[in-house]
Amino acid sequence: MAETKPRIRLDKKEVRKGQIVDVKTLVSHVMETGLRKDAAGKVVPRMIINTFNCEFNGQFVFGCDLESAVSANPYFEFKFKPMESGTLKFTWIDDEGVRIEAAETITVV
Amino acid sequence: MVRRLNRREALAAGAGAFAAGLGSATGPARALNDYAEQIAKFTGGRTPVEGRVKLELPELAENGNTVPLSVAVDAPSGEGAHVQEILVVAPANPNARVIRFRFSPLSVPEASTRIRLAATQDVIAVAKLSDGTFFSASRQIKVTIGGCGG
Numbered sequence: 067m068a069e070t071k072p073r074i075r076l077d078k079k080e081v082r083k084g085q086i087v088d089v090k091t092l093v094s095h096v097m098e099t100g101l102r103k104d105a106a107g108k109v110v111p112r113m114i115i116n117t118f119n120c121e122f123n124g125q126f127v128f129g130c131d132l133e134s135a136v137s138a139n140p141y142f143e144f145k146f147k148p149m150e151s152g153t154l155k156f157t158w159i160d161d162e163g164v165r166i167e168a169a170e171t172i173t174v175v
Numbered sequence: 176m177v178r179r180l181n182r183r184e185a186l187a188a189g190a191g192a193f194a195a196g197l198g199s200a201t202g203p204a205r206a207l208n209d210y211a212e213q214i215a216k217f218t219g220g221r222t223p224v225e226g227r228v229k230l231e232l233p234e235l236a237e238n239g240n241t242v243p244l245s246v247a248v249d250a251p252s253g254e255g256a257h258v259q260e261i262l263v264v265a266p267a268n269p270n271a272r273v274i275r276f277r278f279s280p281l282s283v284p285e286a287s288t289r290i291r292l293a294a295t296q297d298v299i300a301v302a303k304l305s306d307g308t309f310f311s312a313s314r315q316i317k318v319t320i321g322g323c324g325g
Contacts, residue, residue: 131275143286147282
């Protein structure tokens with residue numbers, strides 16, 4: 067898989083306790099459905115990111131299980147409420163078990 | 176040698192294609208897969224109550240390859256029952272399941288992504304709350320060009 071850095075955008079990195087942070091993530095991936103045929107008529111095997119997880123200080127925040135109906139270069143937007151300062155860790159896992167990881171820090175003032 | 180279309184033929188072909196597009200866009204939503212079983216599996220056989228889930232999709236998608244989808248559930252986060260999961264299914268896609276969002280007490284029960292839709296259909300979202308109740312919403316979307324790679 068082409069190693070490109072996932073793009074992550076937080077609407078704010080400094081928040082008051084319990085304030086909602088909006089998180090947008092975008093990662094490059096073909097998300098091959100397994101339904102498409104190549105020029106020779108052979109089915110192109112499925113190759114998708116099947117799991118996305120986001121943890122904050124080791125605690126699960128948000129995740130999803132993807133199917134082939136998720137568009138190429140999966141985009142997610144979600145919101146969460148940090149109660150303390152810490153690190154958001156993002157993990158994407160594809161059908162071959164390749165993990166793509168990223169992290170962002172948030173400060174609660 | 177490929178014969179080039181003259182202008183009149185090209186216009187006629189274009190009009191035909193346009194009519195065909197309209198036909199498929201206004202046709203009934205077809206169920207080609209096991210979406211009902213997928214929902215039953217998700218709810219453990221319980222029938223979700225319609226409401227509380229807000230499912231947002233464009234009314235018309237010209238390209239089924241990237242259709243923006245947003246779901247939100249009207250449920251208090253923090254105290255009381257919180258939203259654990261939301262399953263999205265597409266009855267007219269080759270595979271019913273589209274995505275399953277997983278939430279926690281830290282997250283707000285709202286999420287957006289981009290999905291592929293094969294044809295015009297009623298997309299369904301089912302939310303599972305921590306007290307074992309299920310809520311659902313469905314929304315029709317017209318798809319001009321399917322996006323599941325034929």
